[in-house]
């Protein structure tokens with residue numbers, strides 16, 4: 232079923248992992264997609280692959296989430312490239328492990344800039360257009376917004392911030408036809424996790440208290456499928472939710 236035929240979607244962090252799987256899934260369902268990432272080559276290669284395999288419009292865009300001006304310009308650039316903008320998926324994100332009392336304040340700032348502030352700046356710039364077309368936003372938060380992850384105070388703060396902003400915006404725009412939702416993935420097999428493997432000094436008992444109850448991580452494609460649901464008309468009366476896709480990690 233082509234739920235996104237005739238729709239245009241901007242995805243940040245789309246060169247890899249969840250963002251890439253989401254762009255691919257939405258394109259399979261007929262969407263034209265703009266793939267934005269600091270890894271411009273990766274975004275362009277992924278876009279070329281999507282054009283070749285899905286026959287939709289796809290463009291790779293260079294984008295640094297730490298740059299507020301670049302964030303503000305991104306939705307307009309995606310709109311110009313695709314000829315429309317119906318959905319924004321904020322997926323760009325980073326994770327930095329540190330004992331909180333040793334956490335470098337500059338690293339804390341960086342995590343907040345990429346994971347939280349960019350979601351604000353991109354959404355702020357996209358909203359005037361989404362209001363015209365009755366579009367929606369899907370933010371990739373994390374189970375770390377719902378349960379503390381040791382040695383990841385900045386990450387938890389950023390992802391909880393994303394949830395708060397999602398709910399605020401959902402309530403603010405619900406009566407104007409714009410929906411705003413979040414997904415809270417638990418452990419997902421992506422380069423983010425492989426790059427940020429838990430440091431040797433960490434107390435693994437504390438970290439493992441967050442293990443999935445199903446005994447398996449999610450795949451990026453499973454998160455992409457959840458994004459596709461929330462972004463589609465199937466979820467036309469769903470707004471302000473935090474959809475956990477975490478193998479029961481935060482269930483109890």
Ligand SMILES: NC(=O)c1ccc[n+]([C@@H]2O[C@H](COP(=O)([O-])OP(=O)(O)OC[C@H]3O[C@@H](n4cnc5c(N)ncnc54)[C@H](O)[C@@H]3O)[C@@H](O)[C@H]2O)c1
Pocket residue numbers: 243244245246247248249250267268269270294295296297321322323324325345346371372373374415416417418419420421422423424
């Ligand atoms: N992998 C997990 O277990 C997991 C769990 C919960 C939430 N998440 C969230 O999912 C989202 C996607 O993560 P992923 O696991 O796919 O990781 P990933 O590393 O595979 O993908 C993240 C993408 O973001 C891009 N990015 C990083 N910094 C950027 C910047 N400054 N500007 C623009 N792009 C930038 C990277 O280049 C990369 O392509 C993140 O927000 C992450 O916090 C991941």
